[in-house]
Amino acid sequence: MSIKQLTSIEELNQFVQQPGKHILLKHSTTCPISAKANDEFQSYVNGDETASAAMVLVIEDRPVSNHIAEEFEIKHESPQLLLFEDGKVQWNTSHWKITKDAIKEALNA
DSSP states (O other): OOEEEOOSHHHHHHHHHSSSEEEEEEEOTTOHHHHHHHHHHHHHHHHOTTOEEEEEETTTTHHHHHHHHHHHTOOOOSSEEEEEETTEEEEEEEGGGOOHHHHHHHHHO
16 A cells, blocks of 8 residues: 655545545654654555555645644644544554554554
């Protein structure tokens, strides 16, 4: 499964409104902690053919990143991982807590 990069609010809305569970990483391309989280995210997605996954680059696509924080009332952090189901955030975590195992647990909960 490939990771879709969301660069507009419209793309974000389409991603969130799909049926089923989806994972979204808010990734900062300048942050070493975010680089590690991205490695874990990529590792999970590459090993799971069923996960619908997307990424927002928080610096490059700031309006999309800000919209997520406002729309879903979740304080912005970077890196941050969100699990969406039925258009709502069911789970989120950030920084060093973003691991392949944590993603797997959240999706299987």
